[in-house]
Each structure stands twice: as C-alpha cells, then as structure tokens.
Amino acid sequence: xxxxxxxxxxxxxxxxxxxxxxxxxxxxxxxxxxxxxxxxxxxxxxxxxxxxxxxxxxxxxxxxxxxxxxxxxxxxxxxxxxxxxxxxxxxxxxxxxxxxxxxxxxxxxxxxxxxxxxxxxxxxxxxxxxxxxxxxxxxxxxxxxxxxxxxxxxxxxxxxxxxxxxxxxxxxxxxxxxxxxxxxxxxxxxxxxxxxxxxx
Amino acid sequence: xxxxxxxxxxxxxxxxxxxxxxxxxxxxxxxxxxxxxxxxxxxxxxxxxxxxxxxxxxxxxxxxxxxxxxxxxxxxxxxxxxxxxxxxxxxxxxxxxxxxxxxxxxxxxxxxxxxxxxxxxxxxxxxxxxxxxxxxxxxxxxxxxxxxxxxxxxxxxxxxxxxxxxxxxxxxxxxxxxxxxxxxxxxxxxxxxxxxxxxx
Numbered sequence: 001x002x003x004x005x006x007x008x009x010x011x012x013x014x015x016x017x018x019x020x021x022x023x024x025x026x027x028x029x030x031x032x033x034x035x036x037x038x039x040x041x042x043x044x045x046x047x048x049x050x051x052x053x054x055x056x057x058x059x060x061x062x063x064x065x066x067x068x069x070x071x072x073x074x075x076x077x078x079x080x081x082x083x084x085x086x087x088x089x090x091x092x093x094x095x096x097x098x099x100x101x102x103x104x105x106x107x108x109x110x111x112x113x114x115x116x117x118x119x120x121x122x123x124x125x126x127x128x129x130x131x132x133x134x135x136x137x138x139x140x141x142x143x144x145x146x147x148x149x150x151x152x153x154x155x156x157x158x159x160x161x162x163x164x165x166x167x168x169x170x171x172x173x174x175x176x177x178x179x180x181x182x183x184x185x186x187x188x189x190x191x192x193x194x195x196x197x198x199x200x
Numbered sequence: 201x202x203x204x205x206x207x208x209x210x211x212x213x214x215x216x217x218x219x220x221x222x223x224x225x226x227x228x229x230x231x232x233x234x235x236x237x238x239x240x241x242x243x244x245x246x247x248x249x250x251x252x253x254x255x256x257x258x259x260x261x262x263x264x265x266x267x268x269x270x271x272x273x274x275x276x277x278x279x280x281x282x283x284x285x286x287x288x289x290x291x292x293x294x295x296x297x298x299x300x301x302x303x304x305x306x307x308x309x310x311x312x313x314x315x316x317x318x319x320x321x322x323x324x325x326x327x328x329x330x331x332x333x334x335x336x337x338x339x340x341x342x343x344x345x346x347x348x349x350x351x352x353x354x355x356x357x358x359x360x361x362x363x364x365x366x367x368x369x370x371x372x373x374x375x376x377x378x379x380x381x382x383x384x385x386x387x388x389x390x391x392x393x394x395x396x397x398x399x400x
Contacts, residue, residue, distance in 0.1 A: 045278055073344035078245055078294040085285045093329070094278040120340035129293070132336025133329045140320035140328035144273035 002026045004188065005058050007042065007051075007095055008065025010035040012160050013112065016177035017064055017184045024185060029055055032065070042066065042091030045098065052102040060188045061099045062110045063092045068127040070168075076125070084130040093137055096150060108149040110187040111138060115156040115200050121168055135196050142194030149193035155180040156200025175199055202226045204388065205258050207242065207251075207295055208265025210235040212360050213312065216377035217264055217384045224385065229255055232265070242266065242291030245298065252302040260388045261299045262310045263292045268327040270368075276325070284326040289333050296341060296350060308349040310387040311338060315356040315400050321368055335396045342394030349393035355380040356400025375399055 004021055008014040009030030021028050030036035031051055038054055041047040042065060052058075066088025069080045092111045099109060116124050117131035131154065138152040157165055159174040166174075183197035204221055208214040209230030221228050230236035231251055238254055241247040242265060252258075266288025269280045292311045299309060316324050317331035331354065338352040357365055359374040366374075383397035 073297070073341055074300065076297055078290055078297055081293055081297065082286075082290055085290060086282075089329075089333075090278055090282055090285060093281055097273070097276055097278055097281065100274065116340075117336060120343050122344070125337055125340040125344065128340035129289075129333045129337040132339075133289075133333035136317060136332025137325055137329040139332075140316075140325040141273055143320050144322070144325065 002059035002188070003029070003057075004060040004062060005029045005031060005051075005055050006062045006064065007031045007040060008063060008112075011064055012158055012177050013155065013180055014064040016181035017062060020178070020181040020185050021062075021188065024189065026060075026188075042094060043086055045094065048094050048098045052099060055102070057102050057104050058099070059104050059107045060110070061095060061103065061108075062184055062188065063095050064112050064184075066091050066112065066130075068130050070123045070127065072123050073125050081126050081129075084126040089130045089133050092134060096137075096141060100145065100148065103148050105147045108151070108188055108193075109145075110184055111150070111152045113152050113154040113196070115154060115172070115198070117154055119172075124168075138196070139194050145193070149187075149191075151187040151193060151195045151197060153180065153183040153187060153197045153199065155183070173200065202259035202388070203229070203257075204260040204262060205229045205231060205251075205255050206262045206264065207231045207240060208263060208312075211264055212358055212377050213355065213380055214264040216381035217262060220378070220381040220385050221262075221388065224389065226260075226388075242294060243286055245294065248294050248298045252299060255302070257302050257304050258299070259304050259307045260310070261295060261303065261308075262384055262388065263295050264312050264384075266291050266312065266330075268330050270323045270327065272323050273325050281326050281329075284330040289330045292334060293337055296337075300345060300348065303348050305347045308351070308388055308393075309345075310384055311350070311352045313352050313354040313396070315354060315372070315398070317354055319372075324368075338396070339394050345393070349387075349391075351387040351393060351395045351397060353380065353383040353387065353397045353399065355383070373400065
C-alpha cells in the first residue's frame with residue numbers, strides 16, 4: 001500500500017488514474033487547481049511547497065495536469081508560446097523539483113506529456129515542444145534521482161474528450177481514460193525509470 | 201547566392217557556420233549579444249523585431265545561440281530551470297516566430313539543439329529538456345510554414361570546446377566546429393524540413 005498524490009486528479013485522465021490506484025489498494029490524495037483534497041497552483045513555488053508540506057512524505061507523485069497554447073504558428077507570439085512552457089512544462093517540472101524532497105526511498109514521480117510530442121497537429125507547435133521537453137526532462141532526471149524513479153506517460157486523445165477535441169485529431173485512434181490510467185499504474189508500481197509510456 | 205542572418209555568429213559554432221556559408225558564396229550577416237554586424241537580445245521581442253527590421257528580408261535565418269542552466273537536480277529550483285526555457289528555447293523560438301515574417305519564399309530557419317537531447321550528462325536536465333523541446337518545435341513548425349523550411353542541428357561537444365567542457369562529456373567523441381557547420385549548410389541549401397541534423 002502506497003501513499004500517492006495525484007495532481008490533476010479531478011481531470012479526465014486524473015479521475016481514471018485515481019480510480020485505478022485506489023482499486024489497487026493504494027491511498028490516494030488528490031490535488032487540483034480548483035478541486036480535490038488540496039488546492040495547488042503548479043506555477044507557484046510557494047503553492048507547490050505548501051502542498052507537499054500538507055501531504056507529508058509520499059511514495060508516489062503523479063501529475064495529470066498542465067495547459068499549453070494552441071494557435072497558428074503564423075500568428076503566435078513568444079508570450080503565447082511561453083504559456084505552455086510556464087504551465088504544463090515548468091509546472092510539472094516544479095512538482096518534480098520540489099516533490100523529490102518529499103519522496104520516500106523507492107518512490108516515484110510520473111508526469112504527463114501526450115501524443116503531440118511525436119505527431120504534430122495543426123496549431124499544436126507549443127504542445128509538441130512542451131511534450132517533447134517533458135520527455136527529455138524525465139530521461140535526464142532519471143539519472144539524478146538515486147533510489148527514486150521518474151517516468152512520463154504520453155497518452156493519445158482520450159475517447160472521453162472526442163466531443164470537444166476530436167476535430168483536432170483527425171484519424172487518431174482514441175483510448176479510454178481507463179486504458180491510459182494503466183500506464184500510470186505501470187509507472188507507479190513497476191521498476192523502470194526514465195521511461196516514456198506511450199498509450200495510443 | 202542567399203542573404204543569410206547568423207545569430208550567434210561570433211560563437212565557436214557560429215564562426216564556422218559563417219565561414220562555410222561565405223565560402224559557398226552566400227552573403228552572411230552576423231548578429232550577437234555583444235558583437236557582430238547587429239546586436240540582439242533573443243529574450244526580447246523588441247530587440248528581435250528591431251534586428252529583422254535592420255536586416256530586411258532574408259533567405260535564411262540561422263541560430264547558433266542560447267544558454268541553459270547546469271546544476272544538480274537535487275538543488276535545482278524552477279527559476280533556474282526557467283533560465284534555459286527563456287534563453288536557448290524561447291529565445292530561438294522567438295527568432296523563428298518573428299523571423300518567419302521576414303523570410304523570403306523558399307527560405308529556411310535553422311536552430312541549434314545539442315547531443316544532450318538524447319544523451320543526458322550529470323547536471324544537464326535543463327539542457328536535455330531544452331534541446332528536446334527545440335527538436336519538437338521544429339518538427340511541428342515545419343508543418344505550418346508553407347513554402348519555407350525549418351530544421352535544427354544537434355551537434356555533440358565541439359573539439360574546440362574540450363578544454364572548457366570536456367570533463368562534462370566523458371567518453372563523448374568531439375567534432376570540429378567546421379564539421380558541425382556542414383549540417384547548417386545542409387539545412388540552408390538542402391530541401392528537407394522538420395529535420396534534426398545530428399552531428400557527432
């Protein structure tokens with residue numbers, strides 16, 4: 001039985017991850033921007049530090065959160081591109097940088113990237129850059145976390161999100177959130193580190 | 201004969217690129233933080249826009265510039281991680297976002313990542329994340345630049361830099377800057393887009 005924090009646990013992926021981890025017998029705490037057991041703003045050091053002070057030491061930190069900017073390259077500004085850098089990228093990196101100090105020996109961190117890392121879609125340059133950066137970060141960070149692991153899950157578009165996002169993903173095969181959740185479970189209860197678990 | 205801007209043209213890679221492109225008969229303008237034909241701060245929209253207003257329309261934009269943060273993961277802050285995001289990543293992305301509007305039909309943009317994208321070294325998590333992000337950005341941006349191309353060159357450690365950086369790259373085979381410069385030439389005068397030219 002592990003004590004696990006899921007940041008973004010109220011989102012579509014997050015809910016499925018929480019359900020999966022609880023069914024496996026783990027104790028799961030949920031943090032979110034506007035709901036869950038704890039409120040957190042992943043763009044703030046103070047907020048993230050306060051979160052971990054409240055949870056205390058953990059066996060696993062899972063992040064299923066973060067926004068990126070969508071828009072055509074021809075009209076994109078650096079400030080718009082920075083939105084995804086500050087939120088989904090640096091926000092999740094911040095969870096790892098601060099969270100590492102609250103992680104028990106043998107513990108793990110699992111972040112979220114996405115299929116756009118490999119398969120660009122229209123208006124998705126920020127998403128592709130942010131997702132690839134997260135995969136690079138995890139690959140490197142795994143070499144500097146002795147006794148602890150870090151991975152990233154890269155899901156394709158979720159079946160549950162097709163109504164809203166489906167038109168952005170023409171011809172992409174969707175996966176149910178419950179299937180994506182399996183990859184988070186593999187990361188939390190498996191043995192690998194520095195991995196990208198692609199689901200799609 | 202092309203009109204080409206090399207940002208970072210006074211650096212070790214940049215000088216070799218300028219030499220190669222001039223030998224090929226191109227007209228090369230050099231921009232840099234503190235030297236060259238034009239001064240530019242790639243962290244500033246205003247400075248980058250002023251640069252392109254001075255150069256006028258171009259056939260190619262080459263960037264061989266950008267800093268990242270090196271330090272142990274266990275002591276790294278989000279603000280330190282953001283250094284590379286704002287400089288080497290967003291700085292080069294800014295050159296592309298603004299520069300696209302000054303690029304002639306058939307023109308190209310060539311950015312610089314580095315071998316740490318694939319091969320992490322100690323204290324290099326920021327470099328790995330930044331370099332992978334640049335490769336993702338180029339892969340996606342290539343799909344939204346009709347009539348124009350964008351690539352990235354990923355050199356390994358330079359032979360000329362071994363005195364300073366060699367101890368960070370144990371067992372890495374270095375390449376002379378002149379060999380790395382060939383990849384930039386391939387990007388500028390070739391036909392591919394969305395490519396990562398790895399030199400090492």
